[in-house]
Amino acid sequence: MAFYAPPIARLLEELERLPGIGPKSAQRLAYHILRGDTEAAARLADAIVEVKRAIRFCERCFNFAESELCEMCADPTRDATTMCVVEEPRDVVAVERTGEFRGTYHVLQGAISPIDGIGPEQLRVRELIDRLGRESVSEVILATDPDIEGETTALYIARLVKPLGIRVTRIASGLPVGGDLEYADEVTLGRALEARREM
């Protein structure tokens, strides 16, 4: 017995494909769309179609972009001598939110994960090395995640970039602001102590 009319069932099926959306969340979203006006539903559908049509990868840094270059690569005021290497386009947003970095980016499109069969060839590592050969970069900041995949990726890239005579730095690991010291795990606290600074 079908619980839903076919169009609702189809919408639920599509919504459940989205990450983090289970059957209950899909039902809540579907009913919200059904209760809203037709224009709102059309705007949502248009936005989804438009983003797929208009957005592509930046030809230089592989961030999401509306044209050949993303906003960061197209901005002539940014410091082209410092490059921040991140795993995903969402990491660019996270770094930008800090307001502490005014250099350029390179998005690897993932991290080395041997257990998942992801090696350096599946990432934009070759393109990074090509860029470093073309552009006048004096420092590469490795801002991959501080987990085993991110650390392995950072070690691999450092091994490739250091012989080019470019300074390679890694973002610091340590205690989150607002966190309690007693709840910190041994590795994080150890790293925080290791990277302590003079006051």
Place this chain on the structure above:
Amino acid sequence: MPSYRVRALALKKTKLGESDLIVTLLAEDGCQVRAVAKGARKPGSRFGARVEPYTVGDFMLSTGRTLEVITDAQTAESHQHIREDYDRAQAASVVADVLDKISVECQTEERLFGLAVATLGALQAADGDDLLALTVAFLVKAMAMHGYRPQFDACPVCGGPVHADEERFSLEAGGPLCEGCEAGAAETARMSPGARNALVALLGATMAEVPGLGVPRPVLLDAFGLMRAFVGYHLPARCRALDLYAAAVGR
């Protein structure tokens, strides 16, 4: 929800939802346990590095509907030096991937945990060719514990004598074949006398003794190629970390 404490090695993690992880653990008794670490991907998580692969810890688990839930974790050994070196991390990924494939939920094999911890401990202090030797030693020992111990002193099919020079190694039977059995064998791989002697030595040595054996790199590469084919033949799923490691060591 009943809860219990278990010492385990974290093998793998899979993202779940917005900020959770499913952590695959190898418990001290050799059973595989899959558990959810809620909020583990958030920077302020109390789990943090405690559920990262290669970490040995004491985990408090609650029985959930489908998966266990990690409610507390304490690190016993983080194997930090593995994370700080690319070559060590690659070798350790083979260990984790093979253990993930051969360990089974509710199926005890107490030696497996000991082998895993001894291998990771040895990898922490190893460099260069020692990493390859430890990886090959782990593969042959892990397969033995999984029920596929290679036999090198006699033909595994008929028990007859085998050649002293280059032989065909039966992937199915797990050993070098005699002349009579070699003719009809389907899945075989080349085994040099050096590789045979190296595998016998690695199988008999403890992990701490492996670096001291001083097996030459070309022989280790032969032995690795053979063990890779053997593992690939017997395990139900492909070991991707093994494929990447083979490419990295040039085999």
